[in-house]
Amino acid sequence: MDKLNIIQKTVMGLVITTMVFSVVVPLLFFLSIAFSSDVEMTKFPKPLIPTFTVTVKIAPAEDDQYEVFHDRGDGYRSIITTGNPTRLENHFRRQYSVRVPGEQLLKDFSKTRIYGPMEFQYRKDFFHNFKQFFAIVNNSIPALKNSVLVSVYTILISLSIGSVAGYAMARYSFKFKDFINVTLLIVRMFPVVGISIPMAILLIKFGLFDTLLGLALLYSVPNIALTAWITSSIFIGINKELEEASLIFGANSFQTFMRITLPLAFPALTASSMYAFLTAWNDTISALILTNKNQTLALVVYKAIGTTSSGIQYAAAGSIILILPALVFTFIVRKYVNQMWGGVEL
Amino acid sequence: MSYLILKDLEKRYTKGGNLVVNKMNLSIRKGEFIVFLGPSGCGKTTTIRMISGLEEVSGGDVLIEGESILHKKPKDRGVSMIFQSYAIWPHMTVFENIAYPLKLQKLSKSEIKERVMAAAEATDITALLDRYPTQMSGGQRQRVAVARAIVVKPKIFLMDEPLSNLDAKLRVSMRTELKNIHNKEHATSIFVTHDQSEAMSLADRIVIMNKGVVEQVGTPMEVYHDSATKFVASFIGTPPTNFFEVSIEEMNNELFAVSKSFQYRIQQELRKALKPYIHKTVDMGIRPEFIDIFHEDQVKSEYLYDTVIDFVEPQGTHSVLIVNLEGKEAKIVTTKYMDIRPGTKVSLYIRDGKAMFFDRETTLRIK
DSSP, X not given: OOOOOHHHHHHHHHHHHHHHHHHHHHHHHHHHHHTOOHHHHHOSXXXXXXXXXXXXXXXXOSTTOEEEEEESSSSEEEEEEEOOHHHHHHHHHHHHOOOOOXXXXXXXXXXXXXXXXXXXEEEOOTTHHHHHHHHHSTTHHHHHHHHHHHHHHHHHHHHHHHHHHHHHHHHOOOXXXXXXXXXXXXXXXXXXXXXXXXXXXXXXXXXXXTSXXXXXXXXXXXXXXXXXXXXXXXXXXXOHHHHHHHHHTTOOHHHHIIIIIHHXXXXXXXXXXXXXXXXXXXXXXXXXXXXXXXXXXXHHHHHHHHHOSSOHHHHHHHHHHHHHHHHHHHHHHHHHHHOOOTTSOO | OEEEEEEEEEEESSTTOOEEEEEEEEEEETTOEEEEEOSTTSSHXXXXXXHHTSSOOSEEEEEETXXXXXXXXXXXXXXXXXXXXXXXXXXXXXXXXXXXXXXXXXXOHHHHHXXXXXXXXHHTOGXXXXXXXXXXXXXXXXXXXXXXXXXXXXXXXXXXXXXXXXXXXXXHHHHHHHHHHHHHHOOEEEEEESOHHHHHHXXXXXXXXXXXXXEEEEOHHHHHHTOSBHHHHHHSSSSOOEEXXXXXXXXXXXXXXXXXXXEEEOOGGGHHHXXXXXXXXXXXXXXXXXXXXXXXXXXXXXXXEEEEEEEEEEOSSXXXXXXXXXXXXXXXXXXXXXXOOTTOEEEEEEOTTXXXXXXXXXXXXXX
């Protein structure tokens, strides 16, 4: 490869930096929000790294009450004056993400009656937003379960049908083969939203509306086509003699497919399963149209973002919950995709 | 007794299409090493694929020990095959590759191990058993393919150009090893190749094929010195046989092959066969080593033909001289004048009794 000169290097560096910046910064900001407490959200400027502790200043007040001061960046300000343990506990939980029983707080604060106003430091519950997300957003746990199931169904349906179609396209010649090839791509061109309405009508007729299987069927439509495309190119690359050798050395066609062809096509299958998983896991719009009670996690998070005005940090936490499995799955699969049987003519 | 019989075997890929293999008849004895030799597209690979069951038969029959095997699946035919690409499964270790057929036969673990070890020893790959094919050289993969083929103790060994992916030096040494293994295992073998030196050095008998038709079946010496058709004479031998158009004429009670620039006295044994061809044109073939050369100043006789050396290709053990004869290139192999220079005037002499004559229509040898 030619060496780049300084100008080219600088331009390349700038372009890459811009790209990385535009991707990474929003992600980091988003992560920071997911771990921020309510008071941190209203701070200006918003601290990028969320704190692990919160510091309040307590002054004793009349009638066994205490005045709570908090610094939002412009000096201590009086926030609340109360002696009610429940109010105190709620205030600390909601505002500072601190989970300490009200009685404990009152006991701590009673020291100020002797020593005068003083500062207290409490450990933040780092996963407060996540717990809150599951607490506030109703049916988020079943939604998580639904999402997992729909993804598994989608992978199973699109892989089992798509890989067989891919094998047929790679190994056999038949009438209209080219036409079918192109048609598969056309299926892929339709936005899923576009086929959601007719699918809804179909699913209602089949009694599959608002079921996970129905949703998985919809997601499988474009993914069967994609799987067929990915796997057929891999099947074409697998030398026919490898299968023929298996046939001669004692295997029947099914054994040959299971023991020789499938293992060799494994990278393609994992790549396809990744696409299928991501489609099913990330979709919101089709789920919005096609489900009523059986909502998926993506839909629940979407609704949470759409409906809460104050608790953006909870929606961010929900999004993290949504991203994590996709991230883990993609990383596991990536290992296999990279693990092609390199160096050999397959 | 015949072990494998091909009876009127035919293959066409599409209905009413060309015959890729045309009424092939062959019988092979037990333990014989047969080589199918021919240019690419002659049907040799198709034939062994039909024997193995990977290709459907369009007509005729294949019998092993007198029993037709056409209805059997490849795995039940008792054949094993070495493929051109070796077809070693890349996701299995060498041991697993060799053990695969035995596992499918549901043999006990200890027996599998024993037989794999024996096969690995025979092919000298015991040190490689835990490796994956990606970590091995072409020659090593080739050995694994051979080990896998012999481990099943087949009735018939089929080899589809197994050496063509190896480099020249390895090819020659693997060739010797294959022959060695064959001598040890005594397996009936069919070896497909387009390389004649491979065929000559390996075969008990060579089957020479051209355009789906068997041209000649014979030992290496037979096909070389007693070629049955013009194709065989031109295909076997490097450099190839020189061909000239000659007419047969009778003079003084003797037959002569006459062309524009030379006359050749036809040997006694062929006179009867060539009688019907008097005044007709036939093809005369003469192998390059049967043309002798003489310098101008040497003895002259009436059957010497004067020409000039155009090129010299030294080969070490011999030199190939290229001269112009009848307006065509003729090649001569000589061990006598190894460093003769291009441009030298020489006289050629076709050795008595060494010319072959072929009918122009049937291309069959006249004898």
